[in-house]
Amino acid sequence: MPGPGTVAGCFAAEQRLLKALSDEPFETGRWSSPLVDRYSTLSIRTNRYSVPVRLIGQRVRVLLHASEVVIYDGRTEIVL
Template identity: 70%
Template sequence: MIERWDEADDARRIRSRPRTIGEYFAAEQPLLAPLPDEPFETGRLFTLRVDRYSQISVRTNRYSVPVRLIGRTVRAMLHASELVVYDGRE
């Protein structure tokens, strides 16, 4: 299904531009650098203090964390799924 969407998008024109998206990409593709060999982090790292209610605030959301962390500083990685990980655990 995604491949069909990509094909349809390749044939699409943006407003009154003379070429399609696929044609523009074909011209740009040889200029693109290869992807890096090593993985890279796409999430955003936050350093947060655990409040007295055993919660942290990441942007507009509050998450419960273990009570033993009250008053401590923790690091939370925010990804598109908004999963909070501490010490390698969710």
């Protein structure tokens, strides 16, 4: 068995204290509420995304994941 000063040793000491993960899902993305500009686009970090013209001047909700951007008008997902 590895000694207490190693990563494996520390994990072995803590393993019995760890609890099981929750069955409930949790959100890992980051929410923001950007304003749609007069060109019908919005900026998320360094990227610009086009949205429907009817949203000009309004705030939309954006959920940014590591590999996906989801834009909402209220509770409705905007399909890009």
